Amino acid sequence: MLTIGQLAAYAGVTVRAVRHYHQIGLLPEPERDASGYRRYGAAAVVSLIRIRTLANAGVPLSQIGRLLDADAATFAEAVRKIDRDLREEIERLETSREQIAQLTAGDSLALPPEVVSYLDRLREIGTSERVVEGERDGWILVAAGWPDRIHEFMPGKIAQLDDPRVVRLYRVLSDIFDSDVRDDPRLEEAADLMACLAEQAYAYGAINLGEEAYDDLPHDLLDALALEADPRLVRLQDLMRERGWAGWNRMERLPESPA
Amino acid sequence: MLTIGQLAAYAGVTVRAVRHYHQIGLLPEPERDASGYRRYGAAAVVSLIRIRTLANAGVPLSQIGRLLDADAATFAEAVRKIDRDLREEIERLETSREQIAQLTAGDSLALPPEVVSYLDRLREIGTSERVVEGERDGWILVAAGWPDRIHEFMPGKIAQLDDPRVVRLYRVLSDIFDSDVRDDPRLEEAADLMACLAEQAYAYGAINLGEEAYDDLPHDLLDALALEADPRLVRLQDLMRERGWAGWNRMERLPESPA
DNA sequence: GCTTGACCTTGACGCTACGTCAACCCTCCA
DNA sequence: TGGAGGGTTGACGTAGCGTCAAGGTCAAGC
Structure with a gap:
């Protein structure tokens, strides 16, 4: 059985992140040992890695739960939507970059x-x-x-x-x-x-x-x-x-x- | 004299945003009229537009104050740093997009x-x-x-x-x-x-x-x-x-x- | 003078994904 | 036996506002 720190280390995340996932119900709370410590099995490591994989890909935590046990069609649809969101966000930032490139100094602020x-x-x-x-x-x-x-x-x-x-x-x-x-x-x-x-x-x-x-x-x-x-x-x-x-x-x- | 709503409308922002800028000291609180309403002069519109110009360009609000009355060199340096940050953020999102492109369906999650x-x-x-x-x-x-x-x-x-x-x-x-x-x-x-x-x-x-x-x-x-x-x-x-x-x-x- | 609707006020919580104390308990090793 | 290095809950902080809640104010029409 693993402690929360060992679990986190295996999955390459922080202890705080694991507790956060518990709090929002993304990762089920495990049994506690006699002293109140959380004790994890190996399956939790797998769950956590799967969660992190989606999170690293930019999937909001609120959607990861649904996504992890969705059928292929739902999954693909969700992935498309997330990709759209990412593209929009990237475009917004690109626009920002163009804007600040214009702002060389005082006067040009807000002026053509x-x-x-x-x-x-x-x-x-x-x-x-x-x-x-x-x-x-x-x-x-x-x-x-x-x-x-x-x-x-x-x-x-x-x-x-x-x-x-x-x-x-x-x-x-x-x-x-x-x-x-x-x-x-x-x-x-x-x-x-x-x-x-x-x-x-x-x-x-x-x-x-x-x-x-x-x-x-x-x-x-x-x-x-x-x-x-x-x-x-x-x-x-x-x-x-x-x-x-x-x-x-x-x-x-x-x-x-x-x- | 303008009310907060008129000010916001002229600058193209929400009333809530104006109050937020007051709260963080980015825009000075104006005088109040007899009934406690904020009353703005035309100069406030200019200030607000200048703030929004920087904010729209992706400058964090915490830096806009310093930037608005910085000399050209400081300004240029700050702009460079902000551009770097934006580039990094964009790259992170691009990476995310590549990642989710891999996640076609169930098995491929977290697997080569x-x-x-x-x-x-x-x-x-x-x-x-x-x-x-x-x-x-x-x-x-x-x-x-x-x-x-x-x-x-x-x-x-x-x-x-x-x-x-x-x-x-x-x-x-x-x-x-x-x-x-x-x-x-x-x-x-x-x-x-x-x-x-x-x-x-x-x-x-x-x-x-x-x-x-x-x-x-x-x-x-x-x-x-x-x-x-x-x-x-x-x-x-x-x-x-x-x-x-x-x-x-x-x-x-x-x-x-x-x- | 009264209603109505639009606008103003402060205060407070919500959002994302955790980081970072604080105050305290548990375990392991020399 | 004591100290280091785990663990526990609880709470606040982050950025930039959105969104109630619970009122006070203003202008217009009746």
Whole structure:
């Protein structure tokens, strides 16, 4: 007669595993000797080896019991199902591997490559890290909610960076938000630039077009994100309203009012 | 301000997952409103999306916190390690798939193919299912403990089945163990056959040879297995001893005694 | 003002396949 | 006779949430 340790050693498993199989009813509890020790016969070794063979093949313990005394057809069917599960799991992990291969560093996290190069170009034209991070977070929201449509936006955004007024705008914004001045006079200049750009876009019809096409974007979420990032943006929003523009991520021309 | 449900919906995760991230400190708990509800800003959506991006890529939650604000070098190193882990896991599952592909049906469980064909040949020569199962269990023990050496045994065992005396032996044993007779007279015939075969093997030197080479086999375990399977084998063992042979799986010639 | 349904709260157990104490008992060997 | 090295049960820990349970809250329609 064998002790639990000897049984485990013969089958190449741990004592704990054997007790676990007892607990879940996979291996029947053997007789105890006078001192309460479990005592096993040679047949238990065979049972245990058969269990381990299936377990090593990736069969969940909950199914091994049924499988061990199933007919050939049932067995084959179960084996097919387990193989399917394994294939799916492997595919999930392969996908994970591809995903992490994309994650080289900070920016690329949750962002498609064209946005990453847009952010890089922002840095090149002298945009401060704070402002770039703000842009990044905004694009993360867009990329998460509208992964397909982001490809429509980016070419235009990247092209904008060739406009010297846009470059100037980002530099001014960088200066403003890198300082701690509460009512920065440079906010006026920024507002002027933005109004000017909005005017142009409106003339080209880009804004009306956008209004319809991008109606489902989470503009309020993007607005909230910006305002959370820096309260001075509230002031900038006011200045824009003075110039006849409302909204933040989506510009709207206000009805003319007696100023 | 967003409720937890809205936050979760924006990021494409479950409410439970968000609460879990709070619990493990991955996502900071937000302020509560008057009624105790959690209220989130837009920045929380960005944080949550960044977390999910890493989690979807297979990064364990316990590491995501460190990773989100790590420098590029640390990040790259961590990504490499995670990729290694994923590769290992995939390889383990691939191995599992290969294993279950082998497990077509009953016998092949835990047995190499040559043993399976040996068992099939046993059936062909008219061996009963009970005896075949006994043989199978014995070979499972041998295959588990000495997976390499089993290739040394099998050719000889398969060749033995061409000997009409061996065929006769298995048929007699099948008859005996399929019946319920306690002191079956056919046990005598079985003993005669076994003694005869042992004598021949001894003459060819197969037994002495085996004695040294297979000294490390678990003969006592194999003996125990047989005796557990059917108590009538004890009687057969006695009969063999009368004929000058001891042991069961490994025969030994007894010293001649005045009988 | 009341109901109803959808949403929020905390707390707790469940899942897989065991690993790892803790606290204690039993056996064997020098 | 004592110590090493077995064995016993019981309980918690792992990863990442799912899924009740037992309530409190909110918004809408009557």
